[in-house]
Amino acid sequence: MKLMVIGGGGREHAIIKKLRENPDVERIYALPGNGGIAADAECVPIGATDIDAIVQFALEHAIDYAVVAPDDPLVLGAVDRLEQAGIPAFGPHKAAAVIEGSKVFSKNLMKKYGIPTAQYEVFDTAADALRYLETAPLPTVIKADGLALGKGVMIAHTRDDAYGAVRAIMEDKQFGSSGDRIVIEEFLTGPEVSVLSFTDGTTVVPMVSSMDHKRALDGDRGLNTGGMGTVAPNPFYTPSVAQRCMDEIFLPTIRAMNAEGRPFKGCLYFGLMLTPDGPKVIEYNCRFGDPETQVVLPLLQTDLLTICRAVTDGTLADVDVRFRPDAAACVILASEGYPLKYEKGFEIAVPDDCEPQVYFAGVEQRDGRLVTSGGRVLGVTAVESDLKSAVASAYAMADRIRFQNKFCRRDIGARALSAQEK
Numbered sequence: 001m002k003l004m005v006i007g008g009g010g011r012e013h014a015i016i017k018k019l020r021e022n023p024d025v026e027r028i029y030a031l032p033g034n035g036g037i038a039a040d041a042e043c044v045p046i047g048a049t050d051i052d053a054i055v056q057f058a059l060e061h062a063i064d065y066a067v068v069a070p071d072d073p074l075v076l077g078a079v080d081r082l083e084q085a086g087i088p089a090f091g092p093h094k095a096a097a098v099i100e101g102s103k104v105f106s107k108n109l110m111k112k113y114g115i116p117t118a119q120y121e122v123f124d125t126a127a128d129a130l131r132y133l134e135t136a137p138l139p140t141v142i143k144a145d146g147l148a149l150g151k152g153v154m155i156a157h158t159r160d161d162a163y164g165a166v167r168a169i170m171e172d173k174q175f176g177s178s179g180d181r182i183v184i185e186e187f188l189t190g191p192e193v194s195v196l197s198f199t200d201g202t203t204v205v206p207m208v209s210s211m212d213h214k215r216a217l218d219g220d221r222g223l224n225t226g227g228m229g230t231v232a233p234n235p236f237y238t239p240s241v242a243q244r245c246m247d248e249i250f251l252p253t254i255r256a257m258n259a260e261g262r263p264f265k266g267c268l269y270f271g272l273m274l275t276p277d278g279p280k281v282i283e284y285n286c287r288f289g290d291p292e293t294q295v296v297l298p299l300l301q302t303d304l305l306t307i308c309r310a311v312t313d314g315t316l317a318d319v320d321v322r323f324r325p326d327a328a329a330c331v332i333l334a335s336e337g338y339p340l341k342y343e344k345g346f347e348i349a350v351p352d353d354c355e356p357q358v359y360f361a362g363v364e365q366r367d368g369r370l371v372t373s374g375g376r377v378l379g380v381t382a383v384e385s386d387l388k389s390a391v392a393s394a395y396a397m398a399d400r401i402r403f404q405n406k407f408c409r410r411d412i413g414a415r416a417l418s419a420q421e422k
Contacts (some may be wrong), residue, residue: 001022001026002015002027002066003019003028003030003067003305004028004029004031004058004061004067004087005023005030005067005316006048006069006070007031008033008034008037008043009361009362009376010228010291010294010332010359011035011070011288011289011359012037012069012070013034013037013296013297013361014293014294014381016030016040017040017359018297018300018304020303021129021303022303022305022306024241024305027384028040028041028042030042030049030193031054031057031065032044033184033364033415034360034364034373035363035366035370035371035373036305036360038365039115039355044172047071048072049073051078053078053086053352054073054078054082055081055082055085055087059085059086059087061335062244064088065087065088065308065309066082066088066089067090067091068082068287069091069287069288071097071101074092074100075097075098075100075101076094076285077093077264078091078205079093080093080112083139085267087184090266090267090311091266091286091287093265095261095422096266099257099268100274100284100286100287102146103144103145104181104183105124106283107120107175107183108122109253110257113249113255113256115249115256115281115282116248116249116278118188119186120184120186121183121185121248123183124180124181125165128385129166130163130166132164132184133159133184134159135326136184136292138156138157138159138162138187140155140266140393141153141154141184141185141187142184142302142337143182143183143184144169144179144180145178146177146178148175148179149226150290151223151226152175152179153224154169154372155205156163160338163191166184172408173314188280188356189274189275189276190274190276190417191234192211192212192271192273192275193209193212193234193237193271193274193279194209194234194271194272194289195207195209195210195269195270196268196289197250197268197293197322198307198311199264199268200265200310200312200314200315202254203315204246204335205240205307205319206245206246206250207296208232208233208296209232210230210241210289210292210296211227211413211415212289213228213229213290214228216228216270216338216339218410219411220371220412223345224339225338226339226376227291228289228292228293228409228412229412231294231328231330231331231390231412231413232292232296232327232329233327233414233418236274241279241390248278249270249281253270253284260397262268265314268284269285269286269292271283286353289331291359291379294359294379296328299326299383300322300324301323301324302322304323308379326383326390327384328381328383328384329381329382329387329393330359330375330379330380330381331379331395331408332376332408332409333376333377333398333406333407334406334408335362335374335375335377335405335407336375337370338375344371345366346371346386346403346404347369347371348369348370348377348401349403354400354401357380357382357397358378358379359378359379359380360378361379362375362376362377372405377403377406380393380394380397382394387416387417388417388420390413394412395412410411413416
């Protein structure tokens with residue numbers, strides 16, 4: 001089989017490495033991929049949002065199956081266009097991808113169908129939002145409506161911070177047109193849990209739970225990033241919590257989307273907060289998370305391509321999806337200064353024995369060498385029998401990888417390990 005994976009980051013590298021395990025796969029194309037992915041797939045310089053070129057490439061190269069990984073092409077309708085051209089693809093249709101494409105849509109969906117989430121208000125003008133904030137309880141959460149590379153959420157602890165967030169999103173257009181509308185919502189407290197799930201629109205199969213580390217600096221300080229590391233499983237996500245989430249959140253969400261005429265098929269990501277009042281939805285993503293994928297897929301025992309095709313065909317209930325009873329930890333190595341200003345173009349040295357467990361993101365090839373080309377450069381993942389060992393192994397490998405201006409958090413997994421010890 002000839003496969004095509006849309007995207008060019010660490011998540012896509014993890015997906016490609018897992019797909020390669022299927023003996024029927026003879027070739028994988030990555031559009032656009034990156035310099036590190038080139039070792040595992042044939043990279044093609046077509047952008048992830050160039051839907052016309054993607055479809056044309058798929059037809060010219062007789063692609064048997066496509067995986068659309070990032071949010072942008074999904075929201076633009078890449079899966080719809082590929083299927084119209086006769087190319088089966090993994091991922092939701094445009095009508096369903098709106099669950100991530102618009103936070104206003106997702107919040108209204110949860111309200112309409114009684115899915116637990118934070119209280120919220122929607123605003124179309126900065127003036128109305130600023131007026132509301134004069135008396136709103138603090139802290140509060142301000143979110144851009146549209147896609148913002150995982151950075152369109154600001155937590156304001158003071159009224160001035162809240163005013164500044166609204167002005168940055170709506171007036172300064174920090175996230176472009178994604179900030180034309182905003183959601184201001186109640187600040188929730190409790191452990192955060194990420195649960196990616198396979199779903200064919202009827203059956204929901206949650207993957208191993210994980211814990212992301214969004215802030216740039218140790219101790220959850222600093223700016224929000226696309227994610228500085230992950231661990232799996234998440235110790236706060238107990239079997240009883242998992243059952244409650246299935247009954248109150250996962251299945252009701254799938255049923256709600258069906259009722260709205262927007263059946264969801266693909267990977268639906270549930271960002272949850274385990275509050276004193278029970279689990280609540282912080283956000284939905286319409287695709288595999290990054291870097292959650294880099295710890296979840298290494299634990300997957302069942303063939304990924306088989307699962308993906310069952311999702312597309314609506315036969316997920318017939319697949320026995322299993323995960324290893326181990327633990328995984330991923331440490332992101334970033335360029336110092338990320339997520340703001342950083343230098344790039346530095347050569348990367350990865351020991352040969354680490355290479356199989358490295359997922360490349362912000363890298364390119366230059367004169368046969370890998371060099372940094374982005375903020376999050378790569379992720380290194382370790383799988384061990386317990387979380388403490390996985391974290392130690394991930395850091396041991398991360399410390400052996402070299403490039404100038406290398407930066408990482410040193411406390412990935414600390415909160416999870418502390419919870420295990422209680």
